[in-house]
Amino acid sequence: MEYETPLFFHVMEYADRAETDVIDMVSGNPDWKPPEALRTGLHEFADADPDRFQYPPSDGLIELRAEIADRRGVDIDQVVITNGAGEANYLAMARAMERNRGSEILLTEPVYPYYPGKTTMLGGTQRFVSTDEAGQLDPADVRAAASDETAAIVVNSPNNPTGAVYPEETVRELVAAAEAYDAILISDEVYDHFDLSGQFSSALGVDSDHRIVTNAFSKSLAITGFRVGYAIFPPELVANARSRHMLVNVAGSRPAQYAVLHALRETDPDYYRRNRELLRERVETFTDALDAAGAAYTTPQGAFYVMARFEGYPGTLANIEQLIDEIGVAGMPGDAFGDSRSDWLRFALVTPRVEEAAERLVQYFD
Amino acid sequence: MEYETPLFFHVMEYADRAETDVIDMVSGNPDWKPPEALRTGLHEFADADPDRFQYPPSDGLIELRAEIADRRGVDIDQVVITNGAGEANYLAMARAMERNRGSEILLTEPVYPYYPGKTTMLGGTQRFVSTDEAGQLDPADVRAAASDETAAIVVNSPNNPTGAVYPEETVRELVAAAEAYDAILISDEVYDHFDLSGQFSSALGVDSDHRIVTNAFSKSLAITGFRVGYAIFPPELVANARSRHMLVNVAGSRPAQYAVLHALRETDPDYYRRNRELLRERVETFTDALDAAGAAYTTPQGAFYVMARFEGYPGTLANIEQLIDEIGVAGMPGDAFGDSRSDWLRFALVTPRVEEAAERLVQYFD
Structure with missing residues (x-):
């Protein structure tokens, strides 16, 4: 391969x-x-007892998962802390493929190049749905491209590279399209703190067991090198994703998770x-x-x-x-x-x- | 799945x-x-310029890769820094499977349970080779179990759970067995610093393009939660492993890598x-x-x-x-x-x- x-x-x-x-x-x-609290958190961690230097829970520090669950309005059991949004998207795409409802991944054109890379690595095929010149995606085009072969629809809003922010109606219709074809909408929202339009709408706003939301603190806390992200799964999809995370990475890096937790709590x-x-x-x-x-x-x-x-x-x-x-x-x-x-x-x-x-x-x- | x-x-x-x-x-x-220098390294990192908080090179901080290459006597291009030995073994097993020389993984019995878990996740099948009561593995048994279907032979010395340390001759013959069946010997040496017998022998001591060595600082520096490990690939296998690492994790966590580098350099x-x-x-x-x-x-x-x-x-x-x-x-x-x-x-x-x-x-x- x-x-x-x-x-x-x-x-x-x-x-x-x-x-x-x-x-x-x-x-x-x-x-x-x-944020300054990120540095403080790292200093605190550096002086911690040796037992704090050992494996965190595989799915992440429980206080960090609780903080995220609370902020995002989901159950803590749905949250898996990942090695950045990169791993979150990998787990989400792998989890969608494992449902054996087809092996095709719908991607937008233009596309963030890691998505097709991951698709190929996971043994999937890809089909592209064109966005308009401004980068907006028409859910009708997604439905037209979808089929029984569709395992997942992967979208990113605010978008890299176009800068498009999908309005609430688009997001709702994308979830509906995923449901209609028994596929999974994977919504990568890593730029959510950088919505300049006021129009950003998280896929978490649409209740569904057919959508996975991925995110990370890489951009919002300006720490792309820390590798702390997360995925929020529907309850029935989370167990296998957690197993894959464990089998690939065992757990994420604890100093980084601790510093992020501290920063989340203390940053204005x-x-x-x-x-x-x-x-x-x-x-x-x-x-x-x-x-x-x-x-x-x-x-x-x-x-x-x-x-x-x-x-x-x-x-x-x-x-x-x-x-x-x-x-x-x-x-x-x-x-x-x-x-x-x-x-x-x-x-x-x-x-x-x-x-x-x-x-x-x-x-x-x- | x-x-x-x-x-x-x-x-x-x-x-x-x-x-x-x-x-x-x-x-x-x-x-x-x-080691105290690990804490010092983390404190240093916490005060670094913001650009140090961004993505490290995907395959790891170059100074850390150089330090490892130097200590292990390999070319720096062969070294990929991973999210602990867990990811190192995952990359190694995936890389062996991708050669399309069969999809069977030979494991020892008893076995560290993550290996069969990874095998199944990667779509492989497993075949077990029994060790003796002391945990020693007879390479003749490995050869008897190997076939054209064998993608990899995964061993761990010093061994979890048996405590066996394989002598040099065993390691040499395991590499030879991998070569004979065009398979890859994956030698997980994460306990190398805890050889109580004086008999430990790294698979790196046997020059071959059919072996991958995995390791981590989790045990040797008492930091299982930092998630810094590495894999050493033969030159012709490293490119795809690096790509998979990038597509799964983008990169490892930089504060942890920096602290490990500092600890390696400064620890007696x-x-x-x-x-x-x-x-x-x-x-x-x-x-x-x-x-x-x-x-x-x-x-x-x-x-x-x-x-x-x-x-x-x-x-x-x-x-x-x-x-x-x-x-x-x-x-x-x-x-x-x-x-x-x-x-x-x-x-x-x-x-x-x-x-x-x-x-x-x-x-x-x-």
């Missing part, structure tokens, strides 16, 4: 090797600070609001500069990314590397996300230098 | 719920201290020696008391466990629970490890109260 290794790491390595000053807009790594809501506002300002700055250059772009409703299109400069890996070499701006090739975005380049707004990056782009394409 | 969930967590929960004073000898959780060899001697003393204390009771037992050559047999008291879950309830000693049922040990109980020597535990057992079975 060969996997399609996501291009992220390749592009990041290429940018790291460049000898010029490169503005890194490749990956969704927040450049803002984690203002922390989240400030980072969201920071992102909103960066979107404005970056798109204003693109406007000035007459470039086409999408204005994100949420998440960290702006997709831009420059006349005669398609979103290939070669072109991304050329921008790194010639103007020191590192983005991601649009075609990494699907054919529909092959003319586009994706820029992650995770640097204070978005204005400078936009100016370099404008000057280059002038 | 239903998995056989390992019993460890069930027994630990049962022991936790008991209202009496229970001596916990269930799981391989060290009760001794982690005396730390490891002291813990090994502590374990040696506990083995003596516990087996002396069992001797006094006329119980049968195995003297471990390594690892943390003593298997004991009490006349007319087979190693069932019900009997383990009865010991928890009546004398406050929590072990593991022998039959969790295979039929050959169904008359036995396994006790992990990870408590300073081994003498008291032995006395309680002696009195109970007197």
